[in-house]
Amino acid sequence: MAPTSDASAELLSLRKSIDNIDAALIHLLAERFKCTQTVGRLKAAHQLPAADPERERRQIDRLRGIAEESELDPAFAEKWFNFVVAEVIHHHERIAGESEGTR
Numbered sequence: 001m002a003p004t005s006d007a008s009a010e011l012l013s014l015r016k017s018i019d020n021i022d023a024a025l026i027h028l029l030a031e032r033f034k035c036t037q038t039v040g041r042l043k044a045a046h047q048l049p050a051a052d053p054e055r056e057r058r059q060i061d062r063l064r065g066i067a068e069e070s071e072l073d074p075a076f077a078e079k080w081f082n083f084v085v086a087e088v089i090h091h092h093e094r095i096a097g098e099s100e101g102t103r
């Protein structure tokens with residue numbers, strides 16, 4: 001069934017907001033990865049381990065609390081964080097490997 005023109009207008013308006021939110025998330029992720037690239041170089045320079053499980057545990061607790069307050073599924077917040085951190089750890093390991101080659 002074709003949507004009514006009211007429904008089409010509402011869908012269009014909601015999609016405009018979704019577009020803005022998706023763009024903001026990409027900008028935020030880009031800034032986060034710039035930051036973690038610097039952390040990766042710092043860790044490599046001082047031969048620190050790529051992963052810090054204790055920091056991850058504390059951050060997961062914190063983010064799950066924030067998610068609950070914001071009515072976001074805490075399990076989803078944790079899954080998102082673990083997904084991003086896994087990528088960060090790959091980056092850290094690559095940076096460490098590159099700096100090993102120059103020592």
Ligand SMILES: O=C(O)C(=O)C[C@]1(C(=O)O)C=C[C@@H](O)C=C1
Nearest residue numbers: 039050051052053055056085088
């Ligand atoms: O805080 C650090 O030590 C980082 O390397 C950053 C970060 C993160 O992306 O939040 C990534 C890997 C660590 O296991 C913990 C946290």
